[in-house]
Amino acid sequence: xxxxxATGGSVITDxxxxxxxxxxxxxxxxxxxxxxRQFARAVxxxxxxxxxxxxxxxxxHRAIVAPYGFLGHPVVVPxxxxxxxxxxxxxxxxxxxLNGGTDIEYMAEVCAGDxxxxxxxxxxxxxxxxxxxxxxxxxxxxxxxxxxxxxxAIQRGTAIRY
Amino acid sequence: MAQVYFEDVSEGQEIPKLVxxxxxxxxxxxxxxxxxYYQIHYDKGFAQNTGLPDRITHGALKHALLGRLxxxxxxxxxxxxxxxxxxxxxxxxxxxxxxxxxxxGKRQENGSNVVDLEVWTExxxxxxxxPGTAVVELPARS
Numbered sequence: 001x002x003x004x005x006a007t008g009g010s011v012i013t014d015x016x017x018x019x020x021x022x023x024x025x026x027x028x029x030x031x032x033x034x035x036x037r038q039f040a041r042a043v044x045x046x047x048x049x050x051x052x053x054x055x056x057x058x059x060x061h062r063a064i065v066a067p068y069g070f071l072g073h074p075v076v077v078p079x080x081x082x083x084x085x086x087x088x089x090x091x092x093x094x095x096x097x098l099n100g101g102t103d104i105e106y107m108a109e110v111c112a113g114d115x116x117x118x119x120x121x122x123x124x125x126x127x128x129x130x131x132x133x134x135x136x137x138x139x140x141x142x143x144x145x146x147x148x149x150x151x152x153a154i155q156r157g158t159a160i161r162y
Numbered sequence: 163m164a165q166v167y168f169e170d171v172s173e174g175q176e177i178p179k180l181v182x183x184x185x186x187x188x189x190x191x192x193x194x195x196x197x198x199y200y201q202i203h204y205d206k207g208f209a210q211n212t213g214l215p216d217r218i219t220h221g222a223l224k225h226a227l228l229g230r231l232x233x234x235x236x237x238x239x240x241x242x243x244x245x246x247x248x249x250x251x252x253x254x255x256x257x258x259x260x261x262x263x264x265x266x267g268k269r270q271e272n273g274s275n276v277v278d279l280e281v282w283t284e285x286x287x288x289x290x291x292x293p294g295t296a297v298v299e300l301p302a303r304s
Contacts, residue, residue, distance in 0.1 A: 035195075042195035043226045044182055047234075059238060068229030068242050069222070073197050096212060097200075099221035103246030104229075105297075132213075156246070 011092050011136055012125050020122045029072035029116040029144065033063075036112050039070040056111075064112040069104060071144050071153055072116050092136055092161055100137065100158030108152040116144045116152065123156075135162040165237045168275035168300040173265055177279070180231040180261040184219040189255060192223045203255075214252070221249035224259055224283045224292045231261040231281070232298050239301035245281065247294025253285055260284045263296065274299050 033053070040050035048055035049065045056064050066072070110116070124139040138159040146152050182188070189203045198220060201208035209217045225247050232242045253259055263281040270276070277300055283292040 038191075039195040039226075042188070042191040042223070043230050045230060045233075067226070068233055068245070069226040070195075099249055101246070101248040101294075102222055102225040103244070104225075105244040106242070109241075158248070 010127060011094070011134075012127065013091075016090055016092075016125060020125065022121055024120045026117040026119050028075040029118050030075055031066050031070070031072035031110055031112055031114040031116060033112045035073055036064045036066050036070060040067045043067060043069075053112075061109065062111045062113070066110040066112065066114070068106075069102075071104075071110060071118070071155065072114070074118070090136075090138065090161075094134075094136060094161040096132075096162050098160040098162070100160045102158075103156040105154045105156075106152065107154075108146070108150065110144075110152055114152075115147055118142050118144050130160075130162065132162045135160050137161075165239050166235060166300060167239075168268065168277070168302045169304075171265055171268060171277060171300065173267055175265045177231070177235045177263045177265070179263075180227065180234070181258050182227055182261070183256070183258050184223065184253065185256050186217070189217065189219065189223070192220055192226075196220070196222055196226075198222060215254065217255040219253040219255065219257070219259060221292070224249070224253065224261075225294075227259060227261050228263075228281050228283065228292070228294060228296065231263060232279070232296055235263070236298050236300060241299040242296070243276070243299055244297040245294060246296070247281065247283075247292045249292055251285070251289060251291030253283070253291050258286050260286070266295075275302050276300075 037051050050067050053064050120140055120142040123141045126137045128135050140157045142155045143151050144153040193199050203217055203220050228245050261283050263279045266280050267278040277298045279296045281294050281296045282290045284290050
């Protein structure tokens with residue numbers, strides 16, 4: 001709670017500032033049947049289109065539908081570079097993190113079987129004095145593209161580091 | 163539930179609310195479903211060591227619940243396009259999360275029937291913890 005920046009002033013370095021707007025390497029996200037079902041169950045959906053392929057197809061969907069907010073899981077292989085884009089790995093003195101907000105915009109439906117590619121960029125870094133002490137607000141934007149290269153969703157996130 | 167149509171909705175109208183209790187099983191289900199394994203959501207000692215009174219409900223779960231609120235309202239013919247929300251207040255484990263929405267406008271956009279809403283979650287005392295906005299497409303009767 002009494003964390004202070006190393007310099008006593010801003011924790012935003014020129015190096016961090018230079019990363020704003022730089023798009024990350026693409027990270028593969030697999031949208032699979034089990035992932036859709038597990039996410040839908042956690043949110044409490046009962047609509048069969050999120051669980052059963054035949055029910056989804058009967059209502060005109062390509063396959064089991066990925067419920068709102070589920071954009072697959074990043075593919076992470078031990079020993080290979082982690083699936084965490086560099087935008088999230090900032091060298092800052094604050095160890096704690098809170099999720100400040102989420103905004104997901106869809107341009108097309110996502111279904112099981114889709115292989116998405118996510119690229120993330122930092123969009124803004126701001127500092128604020130909060131109830132918990134000095135905070136760094138990290139804004140990111142992740143674009144999810146399908147195999148045809150079409151953007152199917154954009155996720156904008158706000159992380160609070162303190 | 164019967165399909166809701168674009169012609170039938172108007173500004174100021176509230177949509178049916180969704181109430182979900184977020185107990186430890188729900189938070190573990192969400193951890194697995196979302197891939198967010200941060201311990202403040204399921205390890206009481208860990209949560210308290212970070213200064214929290216207890217485990218807290220994931221912000222992203224509240225976002226997804228707002229998505230479900232709208233998905234179930236929009237029905238088979240509708241489509242949730244966008245939900246944006248801010249996590250302003252914490253919701254503690256075992257509490258109800260009440261998801262609500264009010265229509266703020268309706269418009270035509272590139273041939274689609276679009277409804278704008280104010281959405282939010284509130285705690286059992288009626289305090290808004292997750293304010294936001296949403297965009298939903300609805301089918302038309304004609």
